[in-house]
Amino acid sequence: MPRPDHTRALHAALITAARGLPVIPLSRSKLPAVRSPHRDEARTTACRGECGRPGHGVHDATTDPAAVRALFAVAPWATGYGIACGRAPLHLVGVDLDVKHGTDGVTALRTLAESHGFTVPQTVTVLTPSGGRHLWFTAPGPVPNSAGRLAPGIDIRGTGGYVVGPGSRTVAGRYLLAPGTGAHPLAEAPPTLLQLAAPPPPPLREPEDERPRHPMEKRAAALVRFVLDSHEGERNGRLFWAACRAYDSGFGAALAPALVTAAVHTGLSEREAAATVASAGRLRASAEP
Structure with missing residues (x-):
C-alpha cells in the first residue's frame, strides 16, 4: 500500500507537471529516487536515457502524467519530487x-x-x-x-x-x-x-604566433583547453584529470583559478569546480613521500 508521503508527493508532482514543468521523483535525501539502470555496470556511462529505461536523474523529468505515475511506481520510497x-x-x-x-x-x-x-x-x-x-x-x-x-x-x-x-x-x-x-x-x-x-568569460586564447613558447606554459594552456572542451557528463572527470596533471607538473596551485574558471564556463558551479580541483590537490599531496 502506498505511503502517505509518497501519495502526497505524486499528487503534487502531477499538479506541477500540469503547469508545464517537468518533474522526477526524489528520495528523502533530495536525490533522484529511481535507481540508475547502469549502476551495476563495470564502466561509467554517459547515457542520459537513450537506453529507454528510467533512472537517469533529471533527464527523466517529464510533464506527461502517465510517465510521472510510472516513475513514481518504480520508486515507492519516493517522498518528494524535483522540477527540472x-x-x-x-x-x-x-x-x-x-x-x-x-x-x-x-x-x-x-x-x-x-x-x-x-x-x-x-x-x-x-x-x-x-x-x-x-x-x-x-x-x-x-x-x-x-x-x-x-x-x-x-x-x-x-x-x-x-x-x-x-x-x-x-x-x-x-x-x-x-x-x-x-x-x-x-x-x-x-x-x-x-x-x-x-559565468565569467573563458580564458582568452592567444593568437597562434603569440602562444606561450615555454614547455610548461604550453602544458598549462593545454590543460585549460582540455577542461574548456568538456561536455555534459564528463566535465568533473576532465577537470579532475587536468588538475591532477597540473599538480604532477608542479604548477597546480598556480593554475587552479584558471581551471575553475574554465570549468564554470562549461556549466559546473564554482563551488563544485573548486572542490574538484582541491580534491586533486589533496590526492597529489597525500601521494608525496
Missing part, C-alpha cells in the same frame, strides 16, 4: 536563498537588487525546511547553475539542475508553497539578475 530547470519553453530558473550556516540569502538578494537597480518580482515561492526559500522565474534561454557566485547564500538552479517541489518531504522536513504565491504566474527573471548570474 532550464527546459524549454519556460526555462525555469530556481533562485535558492539559503539562511543557514551564517548566511542570509534573502537579505543578500534584497541588497543585490538595491545595489544594481532592479526589482525582484512576485512569483511562485517555496519555503524550505531550513527557513530559506526558492523563487521560481522563467528565462529567455538556458541559465547555468552556480553556487554563491551572486552572493553568499544565493544559489542558481539552471540548466541540468532541479529544485525540490512544494509538497515534498525530505529528511530535513517539508517544502511548502509560501502563502499566497501558489496562484502567481511564473515571473520573468530580471535581466540584470541573469547577467549577474552568467
Whole structure:
C-alpha cells in the first residue's frame, strides 16, 4: 500500500507537471529516487536515457502524467519530487536563498537588487525546511547553475539542475508553497539578475604566433583547453584529470583559478569546480613521500 508521503508527493508532482514543468521523483535525501539502470555496470556511462529505461536523474523529468505515475511506481520510497530547470519553453530558473550556516540569502538578494537597480518580482515561492526559500522565474534561454557566485547564500538552479517541489518531504522536513504565491504566474527573471548570474568569460586564447613558447606554459594552456572542451557528463572527470596533471607538473596551485574558471564556463558551479580541483590537490599531496 502506498505511503502517505509518497501519495502526497505524486499528487503534487502531477499538479506541477500540469503547469508545464517537468518533474522526477526524489528520495528523502533530495536525490533522484529511481535507481540508475547502469549502476551495476563495470564502466561509467554517459547515457542520459537513450537506453529507454528510467533512472537517469533529471533527464527523466517529464510533464506527461502517465510517465510521472510510472516513475513514481518504480520508486515507492519516493517522498518528494524535483522540477527540472532550464527546459524549454519556460526555462525555469530556481533562485535558492539559503539562511543557514551564517548566511542570509534573502537579505543578500534584497541588497543585490538595491545595489544594481532592479526589482525582484512576485512569483511562485517555496519555503524550505531550513527557513530559506526558492523563487521560481522563467528565462529567455538556458541559465547555468552556480553556487554563491551572486552572493553568499544565493544559489542558481539552471540548466541540468532541479529544485525540490512544494509538497515534498525530505529528511530535513517539508517544502511548502509560501502563502499566497501558489496562484502567481511564473515571473520573468530580471535581466540584470541573469547577467549577474552568467559565468565569467573563458580564458582568452592567444593568437597562434603569440602562444606561450615555454614547455610548461604550453602544458598549462593545454590543460585549460582540455577542461574548456568538456561536455555534459564528463566535465568533473576532465577537470579532475587536468588538475591532477597540473599538480604532477608542479604548477597546480598556480593554475587552479584558471581551471575553475574554465570549468564554470562549461556549466559546473564554482563551488563544485573548486572542490574538484582541491580534491586533486589533496590526492597529489597525500601521494608525496
